[in-house]
Amino acid sequence: MLLEKLKDRYNIIILSFSIILLIILFRLATIMIVEGEQYREQAENRIYKTIPLPACRGEIRDRYGKLLAGNRPSFTVQMMKNEVGDEKINEVALNIISILEKNKDKYNDEFPIIFTEDGDYVFTYSLEIENWKIRNDLQDVRTAQQAFEVLRKRYNIEESDPVEIQQQFVKIPDLSVPISIRTWKFIEDMAREQWMQSYNIEDTNMTAHEAFHIVRNEVYKIPEEYTDLEARNIMVVREQLRKQGYLQYQPVRIAQDISESAVIEIEENSINLPGVNIAIEPIRIYPEGQMAAHVLGYLGKISQQYEIDRYIKEQGYLPSDIIGKTGIEHSFEETLKGVDGSQRVIVDSSGRLISILEREEPIPGDTIYLTIDANLQRIVEEVLEEVLKTIQAGGTYETQWGANKLMGRAGPMVNATSGSVVVTDVRTGEVLALANYPTYDPNLFATGISITDWNNLIPENEKDPLAPRPLLNIASSTAIQIGSVFKMIVGLAGIEQGLSPDYKILDRGFIQVGGHSFGNWLWNQNRTTMGYQGLHQAIAHSNNYYFYSVANGFDYGIGRLLPIEMNMDILIDYTRKFGLDDRTGIEIDAPREKSGGIPSTEKKTKTVKAMLRNHLRRQMKIDDLDNTKVEPSPELLVQIIEEIVNWTEENPSRAIIYDRMLNLGLKEDKASIYTDISKYSYYNQARWSVADTMNFSIGQGEHLYTPLQVANYMGILANGGYRYNLSLVRKAQSYNREKTTEYPPELVERIKLVDYTNLDEIKYGMYLATSEAGAKAYFNKLPIDVAGKTGTAQREGKIPPVDEVEYLIKHLQSFGVSEAAVEHKIFQLMEENKDNPRYQDTVYTMREAIKSLNPRVNLDQFKGDYDNFTWFAGFAPYEDPQIAISILLFQGGSGGYGAPIFREIVAEYMGLNAVEKDDGFVIESRLTK
Incomplete structure (x- = not known):
C-alpha cells in the first residue's frame, strides 16, 4: 500500500519536502537550544570587542624632578586574531605589510627564515651563530663543544667543570658564549629546533628552504598565486598571530610608532582590513638623549627564556610587551610597568568603531626619582669626553680653572678612547653622577633597535678588551688595579x-x-x-x-x-x-656588578696552579710517558697533569718531585725537565713573598x-669612616602621588x-x-681646596689586531717563513690533531705552524703596546667634604690626566660656574651659556 503511494509523484514531492523541513527544524532547534549560548557569544564577539589599553610606563626623573625618561603617544597597528577569517587573513596580512613598507615604517618581523641577496633561504638562527663565530675567530670550529673548549684555552681558564668555566666566561668583558653545557648545542640551534617542533617538523636538520615550504604549504596553506616573498610577508603577520596562542581576544601588535601617512592609508582601507585597528599607545622617550644612558638602561622585547617565564607566565605580560633590559629600567621593571586597562566597544562588520560601552582606565607606573643631579651629570659627561679627546690629540685642555697640556712621553695617547666617572655624596652614599664614555642613545631601543644601529654599538675590534664599547657600564663592570x-x-x-x-x-x-x-x-x-x-x-x-x-x-x-x-x-x-x-x-647591574678582588695567598696559589696546568697541557705529550710502566692514553695524561698541579701547595723538594714523576710513568729525561719547570717556575712562586707585598702596597698585582x-x-x-651602600634611587611615587x-x-x-x-x-x-x-x-686656579690622589695602573700585553690571520700573513716575510710552507704546515697540524679542538681554531693553528717553522720568532712584535690606565680619586671640599669622585681613563697614560675632570666637577658642584644676570642670580653651566 505504502509502495503504491510512493509511486505517485505528488506524494514523493510532499515526502521530500517534509523530510527537508524536519531537518531544517532539527538543525534550527540545535542551533537555538543546544548551541544557542555558544552562537550568541560568537555573535556578541563580532559586535563587542575588548581592547586592552596599555599603561604608561612610569617616568624616571632626577633628584630635582627633571624628566630623564618619559612617554609620548604613538600610533600602533594592532590585529585582532578572532576578527580575521581564514579566507581573508592572507590578503589582509599582505595589504598591511605593503602599506607599512610603502611608508617606510618598521614592523615586527620575527619569522626566522630570510632570503639572502643571492636568493638563498637562511635561518636567522644560523646567521646569529655564524656572526658570533666571526666575531670570535671561530669560523672553522664545527661544534658548540669544540668552540667552548677553544675559548676556554684561549682565555687560559683552568677549571675543568663546564659550570665553573661558564662562570669565568661571564667575567670577561663583552664575551658571550651562547652554548648550552647541558646539550652541548648553540642556544640559537636549540631555538631553531624549538621553532621547527612548534610547527610539528620532526626533522630538525632540514634546510631553511625545506622548512619554509613546509610552513607555507602544509601549515598556512598559502596559495601558489603568491610569490615566496609575498608568502613570507604573510607569514610574518601569521607568526605574530600564532604566538598569541589562545588569547585571541588580545590584539597583536604588528607595528609600533608608525607614520601619519600610514595611519591615513590604513584608515582609508579599513573596509579591506578587517580586524586591523590603529591604537594610540605610549612610547618610551629619553628627552636628554645619551645623558645617563647607563643609569637609565634601555628597553627590549621579551626574548630570553627566563624573561618568558618571569614576565609572561608569572606576571601576565603580553608576548609583544617591551621590558627593561638594563639599568633602572630593568631593576625597577615591576615598579615602572603600571597596570594595563581595557575598553569594551561595539564595532560594525568591518571592525570599525561604533561606540564605547565601558572603559577601565590603565594605571600608569610609578615615577622613580633618582639621586642623580641631571645638570651635574651633563657636565661630567661633557668633560669626560673633552678630556679624552684632548689626550688622544696630545693637546691642551683649558677652562677658566686651568690650562694643562695632556701629552704622553711618547706623544699623543691615541688609544685613550674610554673612561668612567662616579660622583657620590659622602654623607649619604647617593650617586650624583655616573658617566661612561663612549655611551649610547637609549631612544634607539624604544621600539626595537635596527641591525644597523646595533652594529654601530659593537666595537670594531671585539678581541681587544679595551676597545670602545658604548653599551658597557665601565663604572660597575670594569675591575682593575688602582x-x-x-x-x-x-x-x-x-x-x-x-x-x-x-x-x-x-x-x-x-x-x-x-x-x-x-x-x-x-x-x-x-x-x-x-x-x-x-x-x-x-x-x-x-x-x-x-x-x-x-x-x-x-x-x-x-x-x-x-x-x-x-x-x-x-x-x-x-x-x-x-x-x-x-x-x-647600587641598584643597577646587581648580578653583573664586579665585586673586585683583594690579592691573597689563596688567589695567588690558584693563579699559579692555573699557569702550571696550562704549561703542562701545552708541553706534555703522550710520547713523554714510558710505555713499559704505563699504558699511554690521553685520559692518563690528563690525570698525570692534575696530579702534578695538586702538589703546588705542598711544594716538595726536587728529589721527591722527580721520584713522583717517575712513579707517574714519565720517562727519565722528561721527568727531569718537568720537575725543574714545576719546582722552580711554579711551586716556588705559589707562596706569598716579600715581592708580592711590594706590589700589594702600591696597588699593583692582583688588585x-x-x-x-x-x-x-x-x-x-x-666622612669619618662611615660606610654606606651606594644608591641611585631616592623614592618611587604613584602617578596620583x-x-x-x-x-x-x-x-x-x-x-x-x-x-x-x-x-x-x-x-x-x-x-x-x-x-x-x-x-x-x-x-x-681653583678657589676650592680639594684632596686627591693620582694612580697609574699598568696594562701589560699587546693590542690584538682586528684580523689576526691578516696580520700574520702581512708579516710572514719578517717572520722568516713562506706562505706556501705555512699552508703546508697548517694542513699537517690539522691532520695530526683532528681530535684536538684547539686545532679547529684557525688563528691558533697558524701561529703554531709559524712557530714550528721558526721556533725563535716573536709573533707579536709588530703589535702595539697597551698604555697605562689613569686613575684620579678624591673628595671636596677638603675642610668640609661633600662629594667623592673616582675617575678611570683607559690607556690615559699619566694618573694626573684625570685631574682636570676632577677639577671641573668640583667647580660645577660648588657653583663656581654660576653667572649673575640682571634679573637675579641664575645657576648656569658652561653648557647652557
Whole structure:
C-alpha cells in the first residue's frame, strides 16, 4: 500500500519536502537550544570587542624632578586574531605589510627564515651563530663543544667543570658564549629546533628552504598565486598571530610608532582590513638623549627564556610587551610597568568603531626619582669626553680653572678612547653622577633597535678588551688595579698600628728583593730620589719606597724593622674595611656588578696552579710517558697533569718531585725537565713573598676594583669612616602621588678604627697632593681646596689586531717563513690533531705552524703596546667634604690626566660656574651659556 503511494509523484514531492523541513527544524532547534549560548557569544564577539589599553610606563626623573625618561603617544597597528577569517587573513596580512613598507615604517618581523641577496633561504638562527663565530675567530670550529673548549684555552681558564668555566666566561668583558653545557648545542640551534617542533617538523636538520615550504604549504596553506616573498610577508603577520596562542581576544601588535601617512592609508582601507585597528599607545622617550644612558638602561622585547617565564607566565605580560633590559629600567621593571586597562566597544562588520560601552582606565607606573643631579651629570659627561679627546690629540685642555697640556712621553695617547666617572655624596652614599664614555642613545631601543644601529654599538675590534664599547657600564663592570690610589690604605694601616705620621723613611731609589728590583717611580724615570719623607709627603708625592717599607714592616732606608707589627692579614683587613672586597649595593647591574678582588695567598696559589696546568697541557705529550710502566692514553695524561698541579701547595723538594714523576710513568729525561719547570717556575712562586707585598702596597698585582668601589672608598675616607651602600634611587611615587616609597641612605657600618683622627692624617696627605705636589698644576686656579690622589695602573700585553690571520700573513716575510710552507704546515697540524679542538681554531693553528717553522720568532712584535690606565680619586671640599669622585681613563697614560675632570666637577658642584644676570642670580653651566 505504502509502495503504491510512493509511486505517485505528488506524494514523493510532499515526502521530500517534509523530510527537508524536519531537518531544517532539527538543525534550527540545535542551533537555538543546544548551541544557542555558544552562537550568541560568537555573535556578541563580532559586535563587542575588548581592547586592552596599555599603561604608561612610569617616568624616571632626577633628584630635582627633571624628566630623564618619559612617554609620548604613538600610533600602533594592532590585529585582532578572532576578527580575521581564514579566507581573508592572507590578503589582509599582505595589504598591511605593503602599506607599512610603502611608508617606510618598521614592523615586527620575527619569522626566522630570510632570503639572502643571492636568493638563498637562511635561518636567522644560523646567521646569529655564524656572526658570533666571526666575531670570535671561530669560523672553522664545527661544534658548540669544540668552540667552548677553544675559548676556554684561549682565555687560559683552568677549571675543568663546564659550570665553573661558564662562570669565568661571564667575567670577561663583552664575551658571550651562547652554548648550552647541558646539550652541548648553540642556544640559537636549540631555538631553531624549538621553532621547527612548534610547527610539528620532526626533522630538525632540514634546510631553511625545506622548512619554509613546509610552513607555507602544509601549515598556512598559502596559495601558489603568491610569490615566496609575498608568502613570507604573510607569514610574518601569521607568526605574530600564532604566538598569541589562545588569547585571541588580545590584539597583536604588528607595528609600533608608525607614520601619519600610514595611519591615513590604513584608515582609508579599513573596509579591506578587517580586524586591523590603529591604537594610540605610549612610547618610551629619553628627552636628554645619551645623558645617563647607563643609569637609565634601555628597553627590549621579551626574548630570553627566563624573561618568558618571569614576565609572561608569572606576571601576565603580553608576548609583544617591551621590558627593561638594563639599568633602572630593568631593576625597577615591576615598579615602572603600571597596570594595563581595557575598553569594551561595539564595532560594525568591518571592525570599525561604533561606540564605547565601558572603559577601565590603565594605571600608569610609578615615577622613580633618582639621586642623580641631571645638570651635574651633563657636565661630567661633557668633560669626560673633552678630556679624552684632548689626550688622544696630545693637546691642551683649558677652562677658566686651568690650562694643562695632556701629552704622553711618547706623544699623543691615541688609544685613550674610554673612561668612567662616579660622583657620590659622602654623607649619604647617593650617586650624583655616573658617566661612561663612549655611551649610547637609549631612544634607539624604544621600539626595537635596527641591525644597523646595533652594529654601530659593537666595537670594531671585539678581541681587544679595551676597545670602545658604548653599551658597557665601565663604572660597575670594569675591575682593575688602582695603582697609587691604594696607598692611603697602607698608610692608614701603618699609623693605626702605631707608626707616627711624622716617622720619616729615607728613599734610596730602589729595593732589591732576590732577582727583582722595586724602584720608586722617580728613580725609575730619572734615577733621583725623594730623600726623607713621612706619611703626608709620601702620599702627596706618591713615594713607592715609603709604602714598600710600611707594608713589609721594615725601614729599608736604614735597614731595620719598623716599630710596628705589620703583616698581610692586617693589610687585607684594612682593605676590606673600605668595601673593596664587596659589591657597592647600587641598584643597577646587581648580578653583573664586579665585586673586585683583594690579592691573597689563596688567589695567588690558584693563579699559579692555573699557569702550571696550562704549561703542562701545552708541553706534555703522550710520547713523554714510558710505555713499559704505563699504558699511554690521553685520559692518563690528563690525570698525570692534575696530579702534578695538586702538589703546588705542598711544594716538595726536587728529589721527591722527580721520584713522583717517575712513579707517574714519565720517562727519565722528561721527568727531569718537568720537575725543574714545576719546582722552580711554579711551586716556588705559589707562596706569598716579600715581592708580592711590594706590589700589594702600591696597588699593583692582583688588585681588582671598579670606579664605583673606588668612589665608595673615597667617601669612607672623607666622612669619618662611615660606610654606606651606594644608591641611585631616592623614592618611587604613584602617578596620583597618593603613595610614596622612600629609599633612604643605607648605612652599612662605621668601620672600626683604633683612632678615627688617623683619617685626618690621610686626608692631609691627599690635600698636599693637590696643593703642593705634582697635581698642584691642575688646581692652582681653583678657589676650592680639594684632596686627591693620582694612580697609574699598568696594562701589560699587546693590542690584538682586528684580523689576526691578516696580520700574520702581512708579516710572514719578517717572520722568516713562506706562505706556501705555512699552508703546508697548517694542513699537517690539522691532520695530526683532528681530535684536538684547539686545532679547529684557525688563528691558533697558524701561529703554531709559524712557530714550528721558526721556533725563535716573536709573533707579536709588530703589535702595539697597551698604555697605562689613569686613575684620579678624591673628595671636596677638603675642610668640609661633600662629594667623592673616582675617575678611570683607559690607556690615559699619566694618573694626573684625570685631574682636570676632577677639577671641573668640583667647580660645577660648588657653583663656581654660576653667572649673575640682571634679573637675579641664575645657576648656569658652561653648557647652557
